[in-house]
Amino acid sequence: MYFYFQSAVLIQRWYRQYVARLEMRRRCTWNIFQSIEYAGEQDQIKLYKFFSYLMDHFTPTSKESDLISHLFRENDICRDIEWERYFCYRSIDVPDTYAGPHLTFPLTFCGVSRLVEALKHKHVSVHLHRSDCGRKTWS
Known part of the structure; x- marks a missing residue:
């Protein structure tokens, strides 16, 4: 009976570690994806602001x-x-x-x-x- 209990604990520990690794991988992937997407949006915003500034300040009468x-x-x-x-x-x-x-x-x-x-x-x-x-x- 003790052997079955140890086996169950070992399997549960392995499964919890496996799920934790998957969750960490998912979170890291999500963070990388967000940073890439956020950087692209920031570049577009900076470019938009740059051209808006040019149009506002350098469009002659x-x-x-x-x-x-x-x-x-x-x-x-x-x-x-x-x-x-x-x-x-x-x-x-x-x-x-x-x-x-x-x-x-x-x-x-x-x-x-x-x-x-x-x-x-x-x-x-x-x-x-x-x-x-x-x-x-x-x-």
Whole structure:
């Protein structure tokens, strides 16, 4: 009789450990899944906020868009050498050590996605592309 009792206790202990391992595996899997899904949602929220900020703060009024298009228009009459170095994107020297995306215009979907990925991972120097994008956007 004692032997049967020990066997039952041993089987119960094994079963409880097995159920506990399954529960831990389930909880760990659920935590990993939640963290992955939460990270994806956070990336989407950050990207949405970034583009909303750009649209809210950098969408020009009609007066400003006229000024911007006038500044970025290639016009030989109103060229000023002093201002040309600030607005001419061709004069920006990209160092050989620059590892970010190299853009060509007009921008393609691949170029935009590379730029967004580089911005997301902080692999891009924004000042190099700011005048390029601004010039091509407003002309």
